[in-house]
């Protein structure tokens with residue numbers, strides 16, 4: 001699959017079945033994704049791979065934090081086990097460092113997108129999930145986040161549901177988001 005086709009056809013997949021990449025294939029794909037732009041080559045991220053009921057603690061952490069009743073706790077326990085593989089993206093800011101934190105965050109995001117494209121090119125599907133997961137201190141504790149580390153979300157990964165209706169996103173007209181500097185200067189000159 002060429003890069004433009006991958007970009008045009010990737011969608012967030014909400015329903016994911018087995019198989020997902022095994023640890024070796026995930027590592028191989030992440031190695032590729034790690035070549036995304038990264039100011040200072042700081043690699044300000046790490047991933048935690050969770051499969052099956054290893055993820056029960058994610059929902060239970062949120063349940064404890066929100067004072068969920070028994071039924072809601074049970075629902076939350078299984079909520080984060082829907083895909084065969086969940087890869088937690090942990091932001092590891094290299095601080096203090098001349099490369100500001102926002103640039104490091106941008107680098108981590110670039111890796112995630114590259115990884116999603118590489119997964120898609122191999123017929124895997126993925127979705128980046130945040131919501132309560134990304135803000136829960138219980139989840140952070142469950143995952144063993146250290147110091148300034150921050151959970152940027154979970155990449156749920158697996159094989160897309162073959163029966164799911166999936167429409168290509170039609171790219172927006174982006175021309176209004178492009179300014180040609182020459183025109184800017186001209187309009188300033190006219191004014």
Ligand SMILES: Cc1cc2nc3c(=O)[nH]c(=O)nc-3n(C[C@H](O)[C@H](O)[C@H](O)COP(=O)(O)O)c2cc1C
Pocket residue numbers: 010011012013127128129130131153169
């Ligand atoms: C940082 C980030 C967080 C996201 N969090 C969620 C989420 O919590 N739940 C969800 O359903 N989708 C989430 N998404 C996926 C977006 O909703 C999705 O990319 C967007 O709707 C465009 O759809 P597409 O990826 O199929 O093109 C997230 C995407 C990003 C980049």
